[in-house]
Amino acid sequence: MSDAVLSTLPPDGPVVEIRKLWSAFRLPEGRMVVHKDLDLTVQRGEVLSIVGGSGSGKTVLLRQILGLERPASGEVRIMGQPVREMTRRGASSRVGMLFQHGALFSAFSVIENVTFPLRELKTLPRRLVEEAAMVKLQMVGLKPGDAKKMPAELSGGMIKRAALARALIMDPPLLLLDEPTAGLDPDSSDGFVNLLRSLHHDLALTVIMVTHDLDTLFELSTRIAVLADQRVIVAGRPREVIAFRHPFIEEFFLGERGQRAMELLREYPFAI
Amino acid sequence: MGGPILAMNDATPRFEQAPAPQGTAVRLLGEWTAAQFARPRVFRELRHLLPAADAGKRAWDLREAAQLDHVGAQLLWDHWGQRWPERLELLPPQRAILERVAQFTARPQRAPRRGPRALYFAFGAKLMAALGHVKGFVQLIGQLTLDLRELVRAPHQAPWRDFSGHLYRIGVTALPITALVGGLIGVVLAYLTSRQLRQFGADAYIVDILGIALVRELGPMLAAILIAGRSGSAITAQIGVMRVTDELDAMRVMGISHTYRLVMPRAMALSIAMPLISGWTTIAGLIGGMVAADLSLGISPIFFVKALPAAVSLPNLALGMSKSVVFGILIALIGCHFGLRVRPNTQSLGQGTTASVVTAITMVILVDALFAVLFSNVGI
Numbered sequence: 001m002s003d004a005v006l007s008t009l010p011p012d013g014p015v016v017e018i019r020k021l022w023s024a025f026r027l028p029e030g031r032m033v034v035h036k037d038l039d040l041t042v043q044r045g046e047v048l049s050i051v052g053g054s055g056s057g058k059t060v061l062l063r064q065i066l067g068l069e070r071p072a073s074g075e076v077r078i079m080g081q082p083v084r085e086m087t088r089r090g091a092s093s094r095v096g097m098l099f100q101h102g103a104l105f106s107a108f109s110v111i112e113n114v115t116f117p118l119r120e121l122k123t124l125p126r127r128l129v130e131e132a133a134m135v136k137l138q139m140v141g142l143k144p145g146d147a148k149k150m151p152a153e154l155s156g157g158m159i160k161r162a163a164l165a166r167a168l169i170m171d172p173p174l175l176l177l178d179e180p181t182a183g184l185d186p187d188s189s190d191g192f193v194n195l196l197r198s199l200h201h202d203l204a205l206t207v208i209m210v211t212h213d214l215d216t217l218f219e220l221s222t223r224i225a226v227l228a229d230q231r232v233i234v235a236g237r238p239r240e241v242i243a244f245r246h247p248f249i250e251e252f253f254l255g256e257r258g259q260r261a262m263e264l265l266r267e268y269p270f271a272i
Numbered sequence: 273m274g275g276p277i278l279a280m281n282d283a284t285p286r287f288e289q290a291p292a293p294q295g296t297a298v299r300l301l302g303e304w305t306a307a308q309f310a311r312p313r314v315f316r317e318l319r320h321l322l323p324a325a326d327a328g329k330r331a332w333d334l335r336e337a338a339q340l341d342h343v344g345a346q347l348l349w350d351h352w353g354q355r356w357p358e359r360l361e362l363l364p365p366q367r368a369i370l371e372r373v374a375q376f377t378a379r380p381q382r383a384p385r386r387g388p389r390a391l392y393f394a395f396g397a398k399l400m401a402a403l404g405h406v407k408g409f410v411q412l413i414g415q416l417t418l419d420l421r422e423l424v425r426a427p428h429q430a431p432w433r434d435f436s437g438h439l440y441r442i443g444v445t446a447l448p449i450t451a452l453v454g455g456l457i458g459v460v461l462a463y464l465t466s467r468q469l470r471q472f473g474a475d476a477y478i479v480d481i482l483g484i485a486l487v488r489e490l491g492p493m494l495a496a497i498l499i500a501g502r503s504g505s506a507i508t509a510q511i512g513v514m515r516v517t518d519e520l521d522a523m524r525v526m527g528i529s530h531t532y533r534l535v536m537p538r539a540m541a542l543s544i545a546m547p548l549i550s551g552w553t554t555i556a557g558l559i560g561g562m563v564a565a566d567l568s569l570g571i572s573p574i575f576f577v578k579a580l581p582a583a584v585s586l587p588n589l590a591l592g593m594s595k596s597v598v599f600g601i602l603i604a605l606i607g608c609h610f611g612l613r614v615r616p617n618t619q620s621l622g623q624g625t626t627a628s629v630v631t632a633i634t635m636v637i638l639v640d641a642l643f644a645v646l647f648s649n650v651g652i
Contacts, residue, residue: 093307107619111380118343121310125319130380132306132346138376147380152617170306171341202368 013080015174015206016042016065021074023060034060036230038074044173047200047207047220048235052227053248058210061227062176065208066097078174092117096167100179102159104151104166110137111147114165136165141195157188161195168203175200177209181216193219214253283308283338285318287325294359298325300337304344322351331359340366345373409609415531416539416605422532434537442503442538443545447552450498454486454553457494458560461485466568475569479576482561483584484652491554492592493640496599499542499549500632504607507538508628511611512621520612530612539604546600547593554592587651595643599636606632 023035034057042048050058063069064076067083076083078095104113114133118124134144140161151159160180167175180196181189193216200207200220211217217224218238225235226249234244242253285302302308309315334340334348349370354377362370386394423430465481511534514520520530558580565571610628614620 089310093305093310106617118306121306123312123315124306124309124343127379128343128346128350131350131377132343134378134380135342135346135373135376138378139372144378144380150617152615170343202372204365 014041015044015046015079016040016208017077018061018064019075019077021064021076022072023057023064023069024072033072033230035064038227038231040225040232040235042206042208044206045204045222047209047222049217049221049224050208050210050227051212051217051224051252053252056227057230058227059178062178062208062210065176066095089121092167092172093170094172095174095176096164096170096172097176098160098164098167098178098180100182102151102163104159104163106151108151109147110142110149110151110154110162113151113162114169116166117169133165133169136169137162139199140165140168141191155188156183157185157192160184160192164195164199168199171203173204173206175205175207177207177211179211179213180209181211181213189213189216196220284311284314285309285337285344287321289325289330292331295330297331297333297359299333300340302337303339304337304347305339305341306343309343309347318347325351330357332357332361334360334362334366337366340369342369342373345369346377349373349377405609405613408613409605412531412535412605412609412612415529416535419529419532419536423536431533431537434533435541438538438541439545441506442499442541443549446499446502446545446549449502450495450549450553451556453498454491454494454556455560457490458482458486458557458562459564461490461557462561462564463568466565470569475571476575476579478561478565478569478571479579480583482558482565483580484588486554486557486561487584487592488588488651489592489640489644491557492550492596492599493636494557495550495553495596496546496603496636496640497633498553499546499600500603500636501629503542504603504632505625505629507604507607508611508614508625509621511608512614512624515612515614516616516618516621518616531608535605535608535612538608539601542600542604543597544600546603547596550592550596550599585651591643591647591651595640598639598643602635602639603632606635 018038018040021035021038021040022033023038024031024033026032038061040061050061052058060069064071065078065083067076104110105116108116111130111133112119114136115129118129118132119126134147137147138144142158142161142165146154146158146162151162154162177196181192184192196207197220199205207220209216209220221238223235224238224241225232226241226244226246227233228246228248233246234241234249236244241249283303285300285304285308287298287300289296289298291297309318337344345366354374356374462478462482465478466475469475469478469481511520514523514534523530523533562573562576565576566573607628610624610631614624
């Protein structure tokens with residue numbers, strides 16, 4: 001696709017389409033297969049959560065969707081395009097990624113971090129770029145006074161918010177989150193979940209997230225995909241997933257930890 | 273509109289003016305998004321044409337724009353003078369975006385212009401920072417002295433494994449590069465001097481010149497500069513990364529002193545490795561010089577080796593070696609000093625490493641000059 005006709009207008013159809021995906025790594029001991037014939041489809045407007053045991057390949061799957069890993073075979077299509085188009089110039093307008101630890105550039109101030117994708121285009125004037133960044137900063141709940149701070153001066157919650165503003169600076173239709181509430185205290189975690197919910201609504205985002213936190217999972221997800229045995233064993237609405245018989249699901253949702261979060265299901269029926 | 277150079281398509285953000293019931297209406301077409309503005313010339317073209325659409329008097333119709341994102345909305349809002357135009361037609365999602373932009377538009381505060389007063393204070397801050405470095409360095413030396421007392425009191429508890437590891441990494445692995453550089457400098461020096469010496473028929477004195485220059489000055493200096501660049505930077509980077517990843521704090525929480533566990537083994541290893549490397553570099557330089565002297569002046573290696581002890585008296589060797597011990601300790605301490613002062617961000621790590629190497633090399637040359645003045649009548 002040439003640059004001249006590049007459009008961010010997503011065509012109709014699924015936002016993410018993964019078919020027969022194989023991911024494998026070469027290790028000294030031999031080949032390690034992480035995904036085997038994995039299929040997953042994400043429709044527009046969904047909040048899909050990917051859950052799975054540690055080492056089940058959740059983060060690898062996220063990296064496949066971002067085009068940071070190469071599939072051993074199979075294909076990943078984002079908005080109808082092959083995923084290798086994703087890391088090209090202007091990628092910020094196609095997908096936003098919130099890394100687990102924020103991945104803010106520590107040598108840049110908050111405003112420089114948020115404006116970075118726009119500044120790299122080299123076509124927009126500085127004033128417009130900075131104003132656009134200030135709007136996004138306030139949309140994620142930071143104050144204008146935080147703009148000149150360095151990442152080292154921010155709290156964990158503020159780092160996540162600044163990183164989210166950076167991910168959203170070009171209004172991508174697809175947002176990927178890796179453990180969005182990990183490392184946040186319960187209050188900031190709740191605040192962040194509320195923020196994500198309102199942004200999902202306001203910006204008509206499609207969200208894919210990896211999370212271990214059951215509260216976040218049930219409060220945000222419209223759909224849950226469970227990764228086990230190197231593939232997606234079940235993907236569906238939370239109730240359908242919980243009803244699925246599999247040792248991992250019973251351990252994860254119906255254990256003591258799960259029972260507590262299940263209370264939330266009754267409090268937040270909209271999640272179902 | 274849209275010049276002939278510009279590849280126009282449906283997505284290109286543009287507008288057209290058409291007569292409307294009251295005056296002229298401006299209709300937005302195409303995708304008003306950052307991705308479109310990213311294309312070459314699109315944004316320049318648009319900025320060039322926009323002033324033709326006067327904000328106040330025209331009616332604005334956004335309904336036919338295929339897409340409008342926050343950057344596009346910001347552009348419109350700024351064009352409207354950050355006010356709502358009197359007549360505006362738009363879709364509810366577009367209104368939501370524009371309302372957010374209207375609510376949150378703010379200018380980041382500019383750094384105030386620096387007057388003479390600010391420059392004066394900046395100079396003061398620099399001066400204080402330099403004094404802080406001196407103070408920190410003296411503290412480091414003091415702490416190291418206390419640690420050495422601890423070492424003498426309980427030698428079996430000292431970090432000997434670290435010490436031997438550093439000895440290997442700083443010493444053994446540096447042997448090939450120092451030999452190469454030393455040998456080449458020896459060759460160059462011999463060729464340069466042989467031309468002058470031949471004019472006076474003083475060919476045999478090449479042994480004296482090479483011997484004194486390499487044993488007393490060049491060998492220790494070359495070795496020290498190479499090690500400062502190679503190991504000084506590594507020391508700063510290692511300790512600096514430990515700061516970035518909180519490992520230094522973890523160590524302190526365990527009640528283990530940074531200087532005892534990190535600085536002392538490195539300083540000890542360098543104080544032993546440095547004179548050895550310096551001797552090794554000197555030997556490589558002498559061999560290179562010997563070969564070059566044989567080729568250019570016909571001075572046989574046997575004569576060279578026999579004449580060397582007479583040409584270079586023992587105090588010269590002692591001076592070169594003892595200088596190297598001081599260089600080694602200096603390089604280790606400067607590397608550790610800058611490593612421990614790294615702040616937890618990548619930029620500071622880079623600055624610290626650069627400053628460490630530059631300071632170490634400068635200090636080595638300064639101390640070498642000091643030695644030259646103090647011991648000017650020893651050995652020659």
